Amino acid sequence: MSRHGVSEPCAANGGPRARDVPAPRLDFLLAAYRMLGQSLSLQRSARAAVRLPVPALAEAAALVLVSGPQWAHWWTTDGRAAAHGPERMPVRSADVPPADLPGWIRAALAVADGPWVRPVRCGRWVLPDGTEHDGHGVLVRLPCDHLCQGVLVLLRCADGPAFDDADRTLAAQYAEPVGRAVTAALLYRDQVRVADTLRAALRPAPLPSVTGLDLATAYRPAREAMHMSGDIVHVEPLADGGVLCIVGDVCGKGVDAAVAGGRLRQSLSILCRVTGQPLDILAVLNDASVDTSSAAATQFTTVVVGSVRATPGGGALLRLAAGGHLPPLVVRGTGEVEAVHIGGMMLGADRPGRFAEAVVWLAPGEACVLYTDGVTEARGPTGTMFGPDRLAALLTEYATAPAAVVAERIEQRVVDWLSGAHHDDIAILVVRAQPAVPPRGGAR
Incomplete structure (x- = not known):
């Protein structure tokens, strides 16, 4: 009582x-x-x-x-x-x-x-x-x-x-x-x-384990963006053993860009159950990005969508479709770095969209690097950009390194270049065909 x-x-x-x-x-x-x-x-x-x-x-x-x-x-x-x-x-x-x-x-x-x-x-x-x-x-x-x-x-x-x-x-x-x-x-x-x-939901999901492929990512939001990034890096497993990946850059920073990027990742997760064709996926994503009722509501995004499949004899086949994004970089076994210029228009620019596609073959041990402009456009204290040439030289230096080492070295080298300066969002995906394993008991 x-x-x-x-x-x-x-x-x-x-x-x-x-x-x-x-x-x-x-x-x-x-x-x-x-x-x-x-x-x-x-x-x-x-x-x-x-x-x-x-x-x-x-x-x-x-x-x-x-x-x-x-x-x-x-x-x-x-x-x-x-x-x-x-x-x-x-x-x-x-x-x-x-x-x-x-x-x-x-x-x-x-x-x-x-x-x-x-x-x-x-x-x-x-x-x-x-x-x-x-x-x-x-x-x-x-x-x-x-x-x-x-x-x-x-x-x-x-x-x-x-x-x-x-x-x-x-x-x-x-x-x-x-x-x-x-x-x-x-x-x-x-x-x-x-x-x-919200931050936990918008961060990249853990990478799947795929036989024959070595995958790694690096992800660093802009310092002023509340630890949420408008850059997209996502890998989704396919039913046939390959993966569907997306690397993109939503215009803007912070919460609005991060939410828009999260919607694209969720859309990719759904679309990969319908089709594994990157060009078809880009077309659907573009239609979803355009808001005909308000130009301000349209979400502009540069993006690369790729399907990656390890081949039975070693190596990997990549089918890459792009919408206005930076060219992927292929690191050959010799250390040579090749830029894959695909083209295409950014998502949200027009309907229907016009996109392009390229097919890349990776021999065992070779890699393809997808990245956002936070890497190449990072400016140090003097205002000089990190640039594509320094990135290519870095990839040559680590041509035979595992994917995780490559992704970590790119991020660290860019951070060192910035020397504490403000930077854009950074996203990196490294896809490497697993090196061939020498047979046991081979010739001595």
């Missing part, structure tokens, strides 16, 4: 006013607004919220938040360690199912009639950490109902002075900065979760 009395109206809806609050209490409230406004961390804000009122307003304090049907969050502290100062006062906290909260606190949380201050009569009260407090105090409903239900518990010892009208008014005023800090922290936490989920 609930052991608290009739609700009383909250005395404050904003910050403290000097003419209404005695000087010591005004100092306490100003310190609360200052300290509770320093962090967007829920843990830091909650710890500060239970430390600040001890011992100025209470001997023990607890903050309880319920943000959903599954979990409640609580923090408690008391005055036994107050000699160490509020910054070092121990705070206990945990996440528990709401049903595990003490019944008298659950009853208070169930009252949904806006902010209020309720007295807690003298008795032994179980706190969320399982300890008991022998005393009395007040319960204050926090003004953050749209994000969670929350109460602040302020308790004094049994022989301590009762909470009078001025104390209850101060408790209500203190709940304002606590509620604001909790609301800001919860909003920030939810935004971070959304951003992290």
Whole structure:
């Protein structure tokens, strides 16, 4: 059964006013607004919220938040360690199912009639950490109902002075900065979760393992793009044992470009179940990119789509279709680097699209490198671009290296060239035909 009395109206809806609050209490409230406004961390804000009122307003304090049907969050502290100062006062906290909260606190949380201050009569009260407090105090409903239900518990010892009208008014005023800090922290936490989920969904998927092929990628979003890139690099396995790959560059940076790139990757995953022909796939992607109702809504993208199949005798056959993208680079066994100029128009430029195709044969150990302009157009501190010649020289240097080494060396060499300067999104895909394995027991 609930052991608290009739609700009383909250005395404050904003910050403290000097003419209404005695000087010591005004100092306490100003310190609360200052300290509770320093962090967007829920843990830091909650710890500060239970430390600040001890011992100025209470001997023990607890903050309880319920943000959903599954979990409640609580923090408690008391005055036994107050000699160490509020910054070092121990705070206990945990996440528990709401049903595990003490019944008298659950009853208070169930009252949904806006902010209020309720007295807690003298008795032994179980706190969320399982300890008991022998005393009395007040319960204050926090003004953050749209994000969670929350109460602040302020308790004094049994022989301590009762909470009078001025104390209850101060408790209500203190709940304002606590509620604001909790609301800001919860909003920030939810935004971070959304951003992290979006980033995870938009990052390249793990590469499939394909017999006869050695595949590797490198992916580095622009520094100013919130770790989300408009560059596309994706490899999708085909039913016949080959793979369908896409490397592209969506116009723009950041969230909008990353979302558009994510749609193209998802489309490729679906289309590869219908056709393995790169030209057909480009045509469908182009139709999906053009918005005839608004030129601003059309998403322009340069792209290369390729089907790659290892051949029975070793080596690999690539069929590459391009739409306005940089030419793929083929690294021959001799170290020679050949640019495959395909042409075609970028996605979204017109309907129907006009695209081109090229077929490339890789002997065992040879590689094809697809990349975005973040590689060749990377500018160092002097403004000089990394350029295609330096990229070709690097590929010659690592002509016989595994695909993962090639991709890593390209990325690292470009980063070194930038020397900390801002850069565009970078995406690299290396497709290498596995070298022929010499037969066992061959001639000596």
